[in-house]
Amino acid sequence: xxxxxxxxxxxxxxxxxxxxxxxxxxNFYNLTAPRIIQLLYKKSNEEDWKECPDYITSGQNxxxxxxxxxxxxxxxxxxxxxxxxxxxxxxxxxxxxxxPDPPVHLNWTLLNTSQTGIHGDIQVxxxxxPTADVRKGWITLEYELQYKEVNETKWKELKPRLSTMxxxxxxxxxxxxxxxxRSRQRTSEKFGEFSExxxxxxxxxxxGCDHCTEEVEFPWFLVVVFGVCxxxxxxxxxxxxxxxxxxxxxxxxxxxxKIKGIDPDLLKKGKLDEVxxxxxxxxxxxxxxxxxDLWVEFIELDIEDPDEKxxxxxxxxxxxxxxxxxxxxxxxxxxxxxxxxxxxxxxPETDFSASDTCDxxxxxxxxxxxxEKEEDLLCLDRQDDESLPSLANTDPQRQHRNTQAENSHPxxxxxxxxxxxxxxxxxxxSNQNSLxxxxxxxxxxxxxxxxxxxxxxxQKSKLGRAQREGCTEQNFTMDNAYxxxxxxxxxxxxxxxxxxxxxxxxxxxxxDGYFTTESLTTTVANFGASTAEPxxxxxxxxxxxxxxxxxxxxxxxxxxxxxxxxxxxxxxxxGYVSTDQLNKIMP
Amino acid sequence: MSTKGASLKGLLLVVLLVSHMLLTKEGxxxxxxCPNGSVNCQLSLEELFDRAVKLxxxxxxxxxxxxxxxxxxxxxxxxxIAKAVNSCHTASLTTPEDKEQAQQIxxxxxxxxxxxxxxxWNDPLVHLASEVQRIKEAPETILWKxxxxxxxxxxLLEGMEKIVGRVHSGEAGNDIYTPWDxxxxxxxxxxxxxxxxxxxxxxxxxxxSHKIDNYLKVLKCRLIHDNNC
Numbered sequence: 001x002x003x004x005x006x007x008x009x010x011x012x013x014x015x016x017x018x019x020x021x022x023x024x025x026x027n028f029y030n031l032t033a034p035r036i037i038q039l040l041y042k043k044s045n046e047e048d049w050k051e052c053p054d055y056i057t058s059g060q061n062x063x064x065x066x067x068x069x070x071x072x073x074x075x076x077x078x079x080x081x082x083x084x085x086x087x088x089x090x091x092x093x094x095x096x097x098x099x100p101d102p103p104v105h106l107n108w109t110l111l112n113t114s115q116t117g118i119h120g121d122i123q124v125x126x127x128x129x130p131t132a133d134v135r136k137g138w139i140t141l142e143y144e145l146q147y148k149e150v151n152e153t154k155w156k157e158l159k160p161r162l163s164t165m166x167x168x169x170x171x172x173x174x175x176x177x178x179x180x181x182r183s184r185q186r187t188s189e190k191f192g193e194f195s196e197x198x199x200x201x202x203x204x205x206x207x208g209c210d211h212c213t214e215e216v217e218f219p220w221f222l223v224v225v226f227g228v229c230x231x232x233x234x235x236x237x238x239x240x241x242x243x244x245x246x247x248x249x250x251x252x253x254x255x256x257x258k259i260k261g262i263d264p265d266l267l268k269k270g271k272l273d274e275v276x277x278x279x280x281x282x283x284x285x286x287x288x289x290x291x292x293d294l295w296v297e298f299i300e301l302d303i304e305d306p307d308e309k310x311x312x313x314x315x316x317x318x319x320x321x322x323x324x325x326x327x328x329x330x331x332x333x334x335x336x337x338x339x340x341x342x343x344x345x346x347x348p349e350t351d352f353s354a355s356d357t358c359d360x361x362x363x364x365x366x367x368x369x370x371x372e373k374e375e376d377l378l379c380l381d382r383q384d385d386e387s388l389p390s391l392a393n394t395d396p397q398r399q400h401r402n403t404q405a406e407n408s409h410p411x412x413x414x415x416x417x418x419x420x421x422x423x424x425x426x427x428x429x430s431n432q433n434s435l436x437x438x439x440x441x442x443x444x445x446x447x448x449x450x451x452x453x454x455x456x457x458x459q460k461s462k463l464g465r466a467q468r469e470g471c472t473e474q475n476f477t478m479d480n481a482y483x484x485x486x487x488x489x490x491x492x493x494x495x496x497x498x499x500x501x502x503x504x505x506x507x508x509x510x511x512d513g514y515f516t517t518e519s520l521t522t523t524v525a526n527f528g529a530s531t532a533e534p535x536x537x538x539x540x541x542x543x544x545x546x547x548x549x550x551x552x553x554x555x556x557x558x559x560x561x562x563x564x565x566x567x568x569x570x571x572x573x574x575g576y577v578s579t580d581q582l583n584k585i586m587p
Numbered sequence: 588m589s590t591k592g593a594s595l596k597g598l599l600l601v602v603l604l605v606s607h608m609l610l611t612k613e614g615x616x617x618x619x620x621c622p623n624g625s626v627n628c629q630l631s632l633e634e635l636f637d638r639a640v641k642l643x644x645x646x647x648x649x650x651x652x653x654x655x656x657x658x659x660x661x662x663x664x665x666x667x668i669a670k671a672v673n674s675c676h677t678a679s680l681t682t683p684e685d686k687e688q689a690q691q692i693x694x695x696x697x698x699x700x701x702x703x704x705x706x707x708w709n710d711p712l713v714h715l716a717s718e719v720q721r722i723k724e725a726p727e728t729i730l731w732k733x734x735x736x737x738x739x740x741x742x743l744l745e746g747m748e749k750i751v752g753r754v755h756s757g758e759a760g761n762d763i764y765t766p767w768d769x770x771x772x773x774x775x776x777x778x779x780x781x782x783x784x785x786x787x788x789x790x791x792x793x794x795x796s797h798k799i800d801n802y803l804k805v806l807k808c809r810l811i812h813d814n815n816c
């Protein structure tokens with residue numbers, strides 16, 4: 001056995017009025033001659049060590065300090081010694097060693113029972129330990145109650161509270177319970193001893209439920225099985241349900257950005273020209289496409305800064321010879337992007353397009369001629385034919401056009417028809433340099449009698465401006481591939497040869513961006529007038545024009561595929577002129 | 588982030604404490620005590636005492652925790668405990684040391700004593716809050732608690748002065764106050780000595796806050812509940 005010295009095991013004050021210290025004698029005492037162990041104490045403000053005043057009251061190996069010896073907030077030191085030998089020493093103050101006695105007089109009363117009689121609520125009451133002077137507020141106690149069923153091993157605890165009563169809810173009346181309580185000083189952490197155990201037995205007061213011995217356990221298994229079955233049945237019934245609304249409600253379709261008729265992969269690959277051609281085919285596209293922002297973002301137009309020359313917009317790429325290779329022709333490829341259904345597949349390879357993926361048509365030659373002849377955007381708002389020649393013959397324009405003949409038109413004009421009866425149309429606009437910064441959208445520069453619309457790199461036509469001033473004055477921006485009917489009405493052609501840079505203006509985007517059927521109609525009407533062909537007022541211009549020929553770089557020849565269309569079918573909003581409509585328009 | 592953490596903890600602590608206080612409201616009725624002739628009895632004395640007791644309990648709780656944390660962090664292995672039989676600077680104030688004395692002292696005197704102790708701690712708490720920040724790698728919680736204790740002590744002082752104003756029937760007693768001269772010890776160059784000074788100060792703070800808490804509870808039970816808490 002190890003030699004154990006006497007040690008002070010603990011010092012404790014139950015009520016902050018007295019305290020006791022306890023020690024263990026150790027086996028040292030047994031081995032050698034019996035020695036007398038003393039406990040000496042000293043207050044901090046005293047010099048001498050004094051001996052314990054009472055060795056008896058607290059039991060063996062203890063020292064009891066009564067109220068007269070106790071000063072609560074005074075530091076004490078006690079030491080265990082015998083004669084001259086010091087065994088142990090401890091310093092503390094009484095407020096730190098408070099461990100209250102257990103509560104007394106535990107009892108319980110029934111509050112109520114459940115309807116089935118299986119469960120019941122009780123209220124447990126007790127009294128504070130008699131030694132603790134709670135009434136005068138000298139010590140404030142907290143109580144912690146623990147309870148368990150008789151045959152359980154683990155006690156359930158309630159959180160400490162100041163009151164001396166606590167309800168216990170939902171106890172099983174068929175079982176017996178044990179309750180015990182302990183207390184501590186409110187600001188301490190250590191609890192005192194537990195009280196005596198209180199036994200709770202419902203049968204004693206006659207409400208025990210003898211036949212409820214079977215515990216109704218929650219039928220988890222059944223719940224799970226039925227729940228799963230029910231859910232499955234519900235889901236299946238919804239899925240099979242013919243009611244689309246219900247189905248929609250429960251299983252909403254995952255929204256996927258879809259552009260009808262467009263293969264989203266094309267968008268990813270950046271084949272914007274193809275996308276555009278597809279878009280041109282679909283009548284219902286105009287409203288969507290005329291969401292300028294969408295379109296802008298989509299096509300990566302830099303509308304904010306038209307003056308940047310370094311932008312290589314898609315239109316640039318389209319228009320410029322150099323850059324168009326990547327985009328190839330605007331024609332339809334033979335992939336399943338939905339265009340084949342409506343677009344004419346025979347879009348030829350254009351001059352500016354170096355790709356071989358498009359089919360060439362014989363029209364390209366015509367178009368080349370047309371471009372060479374500097375057929376530009378026709379100002380469709382002309383009042384008479386003279387304006388045309390005047391416009392067309394403007395020298396700077398002509399020169400401009402000449403030099404730019406090859407480059408200025410993204411879209412080939414309607415070479416044949418335009419040429420023959422009428423004066424040359426204005427070249428559309430910019431030189432190639434400007435074309436590089438032109439945007440994707442083109443303006444209808446001309447409409448051939450055959451019903452083909454000549455598109456040129458967009459020049460924005462300011463609504464309401466050009467009518468009086470004529471087309472020359474209008475400033476078209478190159479940002480708009482397609483012009484609104486409104487614009488076309490006014491004056492499409494323009495010479496913005498002064499403008500080397502297209503003005504891309506966002507706000508007018510919606511106005512100028514698209515070539516509406518209405519404008520086309522008017523244009524065609526004007527055109528018709530100029531060509532002495534009475535335009536029917538109902539020249540229905542299709543919303544979208546299909547690209548018939550891509551004549552680099554002057555422009556595209558668009559075929560209006562559907563003609564005639566009554567006026568009322570025209571949409572006021574900007575739209576693409578389909579070839580049908582154009583054909584209808586064209587006399 | 589540290590201040591955020593501290594303030595979050597502080598907020599949580601305050602919320603917990605307030606909710607604890609609200610949940611543990613003692614349901615003992617009392618007669619409101621207003622001095623005769625007092626026109627403005629907005630808050631009853633019971634209410635004032637309730638608040639004072641809550642504050643004092645909170646301050647003692649914070650002091651306890653702060654001391655325990657400091658003890659854990661810095662005092663282990665330095666033998667501070669053995670030397671902890673130090674007197675606090677408030678020892679010169681003769682406060683009741685046991686229940687008998689507390690029962691016998693007049694409540695006005697006891698209130699004055701409480702005020703004296705609180706005032707005596709004003710200065711040390713301010714310096715504690717500032718000097719504890721200079722302890723090497725002081726934990727956030729200690730820093731925050733020091734500041735909080737200082738604030739709450741001021742509030743308790745205000746509350747006590749209100750109570751004294753209500754309860755005092757005659758002349759105001761002497762201004763009891765003990766100056767504190769322990770600032771140099773908190774700024775010692777030697778880290779051991781400095782930490783020991785902090786240890787003592789925190790120990791004294793815990794003790795005195797317990798004293799104040801106890802005295803206030805005794806007074807509350809005596810004046811408000813007529814010794815029948």
